[in-house]
Amino acid sequence: MATMVEAPSPGTDLRGRRRRPLALRNTAAGWSFILPNFVGFALITMVPVGYLFYLAFTNLNVFGNGTWVGTKNFTRLWHDSSFWESFWHTFYFSAVHIPLTLVVSLGLAVLLNRKLKGIAFFRTAAFFPYITSIVALCAVWNILLSPDSGPVNAVLRAIGVDNPPGWTVSADWSMPAVILVATWRWMGYYMLLFLAGLQTIPPHLYEAATVDGANAWHRFWHVTIPGLRHTTFFVLVIMTINSFKVFDIILLMTNGGPGTSTEVLSQYIWRKSFGEGFEFGYSSAISVVLFGICFLLTIVQYLLNRRGES
Amino acid sequence: MSTTLLSPGRPAGTTLPRPADEPRPGLPVRRFLRYAALAVAAAALLLPFYWMVVSSVKRDSEVFTVPVQWWPESFHWSNYVDIFTESNLTTWIGNTLFLSVVVTFLQVLTGSFAAYGFAKVRFPGRDVLFLAYVATIAVPWQSYMIPQYVLFSKVHLTDTLWSIVLLQAFGAFGVFLMKQFYETIPEELSEAARLDGLSEYGIWARVMLPLSKPAIASLTLLTFVNTWNDYLGPLLYLRQRDLWTIQIGLQTFISDPNTAERWALIMTGSVLSVLPIAVIFLAGQRFFIEGIANTGLKG
DSSP: OHHHHHTTOTTOTTTTSSHHHHHHHHHHHHHHHHHHHHHHHIIIIIHHHHHHHHHTTBOOOTTOOOOBOTTHHHHHHHTOHHHHHHHHHHHHHHHHHHHHHHHHHHHHHHHHSSOOTTHHHHHHHHHHHHHSOHHHHHHHHHHHTOTTTOHHHHHHHHTTOSSOOOGGGSTTTHHHHHHHHHHHHHHHHHHHHHHHHHHTSOHHHHHHHHHTTOOHHHHIIIIIHHHTHHHHHHHHHHHHHHHHTOOHHHHHHTTTOSTTTTOOHHHHHHIIIIISOOOHHHHHHHHHHHHHHHHHHHHHHHHHHHHHHO | OHHHHHOSSOOTTOOSOOOOSOOSOOOHHHHHHHHHHHHHHHHHHHHHHHHHHHHTTSOGGGSSOSSOOSSOSSOOTTHHHHHHHHSOHHHHHHHHHHHHHHHHHHHHHHHHHHHHHHHHOOOTTHHHHHHHHHHGGGSOGGGTHHHHHHHHHHTTOTTSHHHHHHHHHTOHHHHHHHHHHHTTSOHHHHHHHHHTTOOHHHHIIIIIHHHTHHHHHHHHHHHHHHHHHOOHHHHHHOOSGGGOOHHHHHHHHHHOTTTTTOHHHHHHHHHHHHHHHHHHHHHTHHHHHHHHHHHSOOO
16 A cells, blocks of 8 residues: 555655665654653653662762662661651541542532633633642732631631631641642642533433433433543542642641641651751652552552443 | 543543533523622632732731731832842742743653654554653652752752753653644644655644644643742752742742741732733633643643
8 A cells, every 4th residue: 555655756765665664764753753852751750760769778868878778768667657647647638638629629610511601710710729839829828827817717707716727837727728728729720620521421411311300410420420430530540649749838838837747758758858867868768658659549540440441 | 541541531622611511591590599609619719819919019017917908008019119129039030931931942842843753653662652651640750859859969950940941841741732632633634745755854843833833832831830830849959049930039038037027028929920820821721721621731
């Protein structure tokens, strides 16, 4: 077929005359396209990821000696109560943030997936927190949530809450405060993914369900939810990773405090490397744990999704 | 795995707003309730921004008051001049602008180039290579920031603006977004161009690039915004004061004991750090939404 197409056209006389030169040329062309990006990608991402698994077994620190210490870092990790604390804080954050954000963003998407005047404005409003700088947002939220004279507690007092929470200055409320702001920031983004998913559900399914006498709630459970399977899987994967790696919002709102009540894994990595100890080997071992959690959860979700499909 | 992960939505190029649910318009009462619910939600979403703007023209002492001042007593527009004299805002904006422009240029160029290789050229090993790109979705930067920093310091790249350029410019995101778009362009088009004697590079430059303007717009805007807003990268790599970006500068201004009580001024700086992004977002909203909806990711 190749010769048939190419025979009459001049200027392509070399192309496709034999199989192997074509494959070779394609390989050369393909690589030449990919290479400029791939060199950067390999050096900036792949090499450091590989290096992580070496560094985690060394004692590299600020003095520069990075000798192989075997599994010493991991043994130390196992007995490090600060590590376990940050480990559980990360799970605490995720266990609340993931379901909450899932429900809110799906709810918003369903609410905004209709023809109403001014709906574009609401979508913009929901999406806006996601594209604005986290530094500015945390500065505002820290003022808003200030326990004594912040507007949020002023409103709470006005509606009859006598002892409003201390938010970021209270060890019990600091995590909920961070989760609240994180959900507020991210829900517009996931809403957008759900909105895109909702567009792919054929409208005739809703019409058929309505004809069959299904009310709005039934339509939601039996048409919308199954129709969003793929989107939900994708959103969950991204949400899980984003949630387990949570860092900047905590750094800026509470810096892990008060005490260590909001210190998560990323923050502990940071503290052990740049915050106090400059223990790059040890913090690499913590990084391996973070890496492992994210990778494992992605694989599990992928397998569950595939099993659900068959 | 690649297809399940990367196709959350619909084919590229379709516009988002289309009602799927609710074939009939609701009753007036229901419609009113719906708007009321939306209005409450929008107010909750936008309240922090309202507070930011209102506080930015207050006096420092008026930001925290009991009872809360929802509207400033008098407008201190002078805050918007003072912030430039009391901080190095001009330097920070200059650095951030430089980074955002260079990173965006490199990401669009190398991303669209690589995407053409992945989408339109067939060669052995291509899909394995692409899988390596996809796999990085599951690897948070926080888990390899330490080895990356150690490697950067070995080649003396830390504490330079180029470290941030390298960090941001070669992300997998641009490749995903452009590949997704190129795959919607019919194969016949490049086949016809090949018959006309165009090389693969010629096809990329003269057929694909002109056709992919919307995707390039998405990638440009998202990369620009992402680089502008990046806090962790500059926090790790940029120590010298004259290299600081707006995010680092602003955060230092917030936490510096000398200026930590300048609440109104902090809000002024916050507004100024958000303003360019807000303008870009409102002007190119369609491209933002399509870019994210088509790949399901951001840089």
